[in-house]
Amino acid sequence: MYTASDYIVDFLLSKNINQAFVVTGGACAFVVDAMGRNKEFTYTSFHHEQSASMAADAVYRVENSKIGVTVATSGPGATNLITGIACSYFDSIPSIHITGQVNSKESSKYLEANVRQAGFQETDIVRMVEPITKAAKKVEDFLDLKNTLEEFYLEAISGRMGPVLIDIPMDVQQEEVAKFTRKEVFTKKTDFNITKEHADKLNTFFKSSKRPLVLFGAGIGLSNSQDKVINWINSLNVPFVSSWNGMSYFDHCNKNYYGHIGVYGNRGSNNIIQNCDALLVLGSRLDNRQRGGNVDNFAPGAQKLVIDIDINELNKYDETYYVLNYDLSYIDDLTSNIYFNEVDQDWADFIETQKDKYLFKDLSTYHKENNSLSPYAVTEKIVNNLPEKSILIPECGANLCWVYQTMKIKDTKVFTSGGNSPMGYTIPATIGAKLANPESLVFGILGDGGFQMNIQELQTINYLNLDIKLFIYNNFGYGIIKQFQDTYMSSRYEASGLGYSQPNFEEVANLFGFEYRKIESLEDLCIDDLCSNQKIIFDIMLDPNTEIEPKTEMGRVINDQFPYQTDEEFEKNNYFFLKSSDYNRPTN
Amino acid sequence: MYTASDYIVDFLLSKNINQAFVVTGGACAFVVDAMGRNKEFTYTSFHHEQSASMAADAVYRVENSKIGVTVATSGPGATNLITGIACSYFDSIPSIHITGQVNSKESSKYLEANVRQAGFQETDIVRMVEPITKAAKKVEDFLDLKNTLEEFYLEAISGRMGPVLIDIPMDVQQEEVAKFTRKEVFTKKTDFNITKEHADKLNTFFKSSKRPLVLFGAGIGLSNSQDKVINWINSLNVPFVSSWNGMSYFDHCNKNYYGHIGVYGNRGSNNIIQNCDALLVLGSRLDNRQRGGNVDNFAPGAQKLVIDIDINELNKYDETYYVLNYDLSYIDDLTSNIYFNEVDQDWADFIETQKDKYLFKDLSTYHKENNSLSPYAVTEKIVNNLPEKSILIPECGANLCWVYQTMKIKDTKVFTSGGNSPMGYTIPATIGAKLANPESLVFGILGDGGFQMNIQELQTINYLNLDIKLFIYNNFGYGIIKQFQDTYMSSRYEASGLGYSQPNFEEVANLFGFEYRKIESLEDLCIDDLCSNQKIIFDIMLDPNTEIEPKTEMGRVINDQFPYQTDEEFEKNNYFFLKSSDYNRPTN
Numbered sequence A, B: 001m002y003t004a005s006d007y008i009v010d011f012l013l014s015k016n017i018n019q020a021f022v023v024t025g026g027a028c029a030f031v032v033d034a035m036g037r038n039k040e041f042t043y044t045s046f047h048h049e050q051s052a053s054m055a056a057d058a059v060y061r062v063e064n065s066k067i068g069v070t071v072a073t074s075g076p077g078a079t080n081l082i083t084g085i086a087c088s089y090f091d092s093i094p095s096i097h098i099t100g101q102v103n104s105k106e107s108s109k110y111l112e113a114n115v116r117q118a119g120f121q122e123t124d125i126v127r128m129v130e131p132i133t134k135a136a137k138k139v140e141d142f143l144d145l146k147n148t149l150e151e152f153y154l155e156a157i158s159g160r161m162g163p164v165l166i167d168i169p170m171d172v173q174q175e176e177v178a179k180f181t182r183k184e185v186f187t188k189k190t191d192f193n194i195t196k197e198h199a200d201k202l203n204t205f206f207k208s209s210k211r212p213l214v215l216f217g218a219g220i221g222l223s224n225s226q227d228k229v230i231n232w233i234n235s236l237n238v239p240f241v242s243s244w245n246g247m248s249y250f251d252h253c254n255k256n257y258y259g260h261i262g263v264y265g266n267r268g269s270n271n272i273i274q275n276c277d278a279l280l281v282l283g284s285r286l287d288n289r290q291r292g293g294n295v296d297n298f299a300p301g302a303q304k305l306v307i308d309i310d311i312n313e314l315n316k317y318d319e320t321y322y323v324l325n326y327d328l329s330y331i332d333d334l335t336s337n338i339y340f341n342e343v344d345q346d347w348a349d350f351i352e353t354q355k356d357k358y359l360f361k362d363l364s365t366y367h368k369e370n371n372s373l374s375p376y377a378v379t380e381k382i383v384n385n386l387p388e389k390s391i392l393i394p395e396c397g398a399n400l401c402w403v404y405q406t407m408k409i410k411d412t413k414v415f416t417s418g419g420n421s422p423m424g425y426t427i428p429a430t431i432g433a434k435l436a437n438p439e440s441l442v443f444g445i446l447g448d449g450g451f452q453m454n455i456q457e458l459q460t461i462n463y464l465n466l467d468i469k470l471f472i473y474n475n476f477g478y479g480i481i482k483q484f485q486d487t488y489m490s491s492r493y494e495a496s497g498l499g500y501s502q503p504n505f506e507e508v509a510n511l512f513g514f515e516y517r518k519i520e521s522l523e524d525l526c527i528d529d530l531c532s533n534q535k536i537i538f539d540i541m542l543d544p545n546t547e548i549e550p551k552t553e554m555g556r557v558i559n560d561q562f563p564y565q566t567d568e569e570f571e572k573n574n575y576f577f578l579k580s581s582d583y584n585r586p587t588n
């Protein structure tokens, strides 16, 4: 018998999707069974649905020809997916989530009962995920399912991408249906074009600029236009900086690259963006971590042109921004319309000085003053010795900052869940990455706190025998929170150090079949380990109060970072920018 | 400086709440800090927010003078709470969830931006939890917070109880405010009364009944009326059966107790409820697991009177049910109006026979046929040897069924998350139970699958050195799903046995400071261990295909359970009920 569940599997296969991440349960067992019965399809069992959805989130990030899929049961199975779905939503990652739902006849809708729950484990997952999906629906019958599959798949990959969820009652899963027949291949929906008016604007926008700058956003990579954009930048010789999510898509040795901006951005890069006079933002939503808390002080001397696929993102800007709603997949039409002047010599000197002073330099002070292991030095050693085409997934908190502040990559794929930024992301994401791209070596960097959040998936790694390597930046607590408490709570480390604990990570490694390396000095880190085909946990022993440097604290502009420079030095690094007195630089 | 965060803590203290379960983060750190600074208040750090909310759910279940509270940060912190909040919602458990939110000025609302996310980790948790909370709100300022605290606290404990969530922007948390001063003590809102008409109905309802029965629901316990109800039942000498969630609230040796009904209920109890001619349902929502898939076949020969605090639950019944919307806290007014006849001798004989044959008997066949350890025998030994006033928390799946099908308790508190029933519940719930009631010994029973889902909290148990005992009913897979697959999927164990794995539980025990006992036979289980002050993991080795017996399969009436009886035997046990031919009993 060929059922709706078989149809789902054949549909996915037709879209080049041949695996799913699952935790089964009564209400989704028929779908999982169909996946098991189909020889072309594989599913992987996780030990928590949260990990399945985080792993699915990683799929498109590593291989943008593939889309991650999860299957979970009704009720807690479905709600456990939520945090991972949010990862996809905020970072515009397509992913498909299939949840089982109680039999139609047992649903509160059918019973016309306005109750908390009618069928066992019945939960209104559709309403719950509406704020974090592009589309979510409980299907009524097979016809509905069939149309929804097509429609939602298209929705996930079109326009500003994102996750979708289809909730399927058990009876619908079991319906006997006609076999899937391959239809015309759908292509992304698009309705962007460059009008004459736009073209005129683009033509002239940078004409009078003496200090131009491009901001490279993740939208470039998500639309797979990174090579074209980089070629164009190189041909024009215009300087660019990057958002964190953009950093994975180009070779950092590029001579036009001037680092990454933001609250934890590079000091030099922040000085550069704050001092430019014309800024082209390509595919970045310029969130608070990039512009700082007070957006009025972001690149105050620059005219700004922001190009984004999501018109809602553009509507948020005030009239000092010029905006263009456009899909960077069609980058050629755009770049052919934009001209830059030769870069001004003053500006060339300024940016070069900033780069020399601050980019790819470990200027952190904490480990020197405290004679402890520097996470910056460790990160540099790791990143510089990664095998070709590796995948590196830092998590959140201090460890994430240290990685992005340090890394100089060529062809390494680096990503994290930027906008959602959950602890517990890295372990499942490494699994998703490895399963999506078995040829690459996959590395995770995470804190000792986050390491514990989805620790159960070490069993999945062990069982599948994936040669994943995890670096625990072990500062015995929630490092980034402690630094926050240093500033605002007189270093009372409530729930970040106090009351926090961890198991013995060596025993954890042994338990789950990982090799274990304790790293107390830079020399302890053996670079051969990075190419090995073993799964390894590196326990990197940091001082508990190791700091993130530099860091923009609340109420500051992004180029006025801790550790603080004197007014004199600050002004020397910002001579095109407002004087510190002009914007009332807080005293330190 | 006294802030809104301090106010929250003083407010909670005024309500007799002196602890919270937290995972901190930037957006909630000020609230956690205030909790840390207050000497009368304690917080406990968990290693995943999901566990914090599940632990909070357990608090009211063990001590209904206390209410569980969580604190989590914005974004992933908040969404991680969801599954635990759902536990409280579906089972009417009051709990309070405090989430941090981005600064008001960084919110998409303030920026009038209709974007996926404005502030870092900004997430619309309020909209997401609306389907699973009684009330949820993002507060605008301190005044709003102050009113919301009072209002939501009352909402949580009034009427049909449930969880509430208050989302508090960081700036509001830090506002300097006037000290909390104790107000008049609020009491639950109530607006139930028994009209003359109701009283007349109640008076006569059971007058002509020859085969009366009471169904004891959890609502009795939630309203703390269990002693009154039991006294009343005893004084009238009327037989009663229980729902699973009701079973924790009385001594099972009660001579009027005739077991628990439902899909996995006792065969005898199901026969009794199906054969009664008048049924009084007190505080049970009669969900599908109680009435079976086809509700028309539930107690078909009985006139039914259902008393429930939630009018929406009552509206779901058809005209064959008489319903009364009433709060069982005021049970006296109710019971003083209800009269039963002397129980008919035929009925007395019938129910006694059913009890003799089926109640508190291990009639399971699987272990005998397969010569394996019986989970029923193990459960009996555990339950019979628990110290006085213990707390026992089974999880979900087969292990849950085995416990409820076996247990004969006196003063043991037994509960699980009935309606939501997530894997991963038991470990955090044991922590919540122990912290809410440190004098009691706390025991968890769970499957090897569920054991892995929140395994990180073993570290919390270890760190706090709680003498919790966990029994893993280890059948090497998702037992209840396998049994489902036996029936509907020709025993293809996709994702329940195939592709499932587990770590070495002895090493897990060692890692987290637990003692370990491998239980391969009944004798291996040493009853002294049950009274010890050690934390212990019991690894109970079951055959992978051990079954739940009896079990009502889809399409059957609840008293027609697997393993199937012959038509002859079935009819002998159901002589008041329809003949099997009348309702078309499937052949086996």
Ligand SMILES: Cc1ncc(C[n+]2csc(CCOP(=O)(O)OP(=O)(O)O)c2C)c(N)n1
Residues within 6 Å of the ligand: A396, A397, A398, A399, A400, A421, A422, A423, A424, A446, A447, A448, A449, A450, A451, A473, A475, A477, A478, A479, A480, A481, B023, B024, B025, B026, B049, B073, B076, B077, B080
């Ligand atoms: C699920 C979740 N809970 C809470 C937070 C808030 N948070 C962000 S970073 C951080 C500290 C993480 O500590 P650790 O993983 O050890 O990393 P470190 O900062 O020490 O490198 C916390 C609590 C979060 N991002 N995700």
Ligand SMILES: Cc1ncc(C[n+]2csc(CCOP(=O)(O)OP(=O)(O)O)c2C)c(N)n1
Residues within 6 Å of the ligand: A023, A024, A025, A026, A049, A073, A076, A077, A080, B396, B397, B398, B399, B400, B421, B422, B423, B424, B446, B447, B448, B449, B450, B451, B473, B475, B477, B478, B479, B480, B481
């Ligand atoms: C979070 C979550 N995911 C999935 C389910 C569906 N489900 C219910 S019971 C069960 C099997 C659990 O296996 P185990 O914990 O080993 O218990 P057993 O049935 O073997 O006793 C599953 C998968 C669930 N209840 N909760």
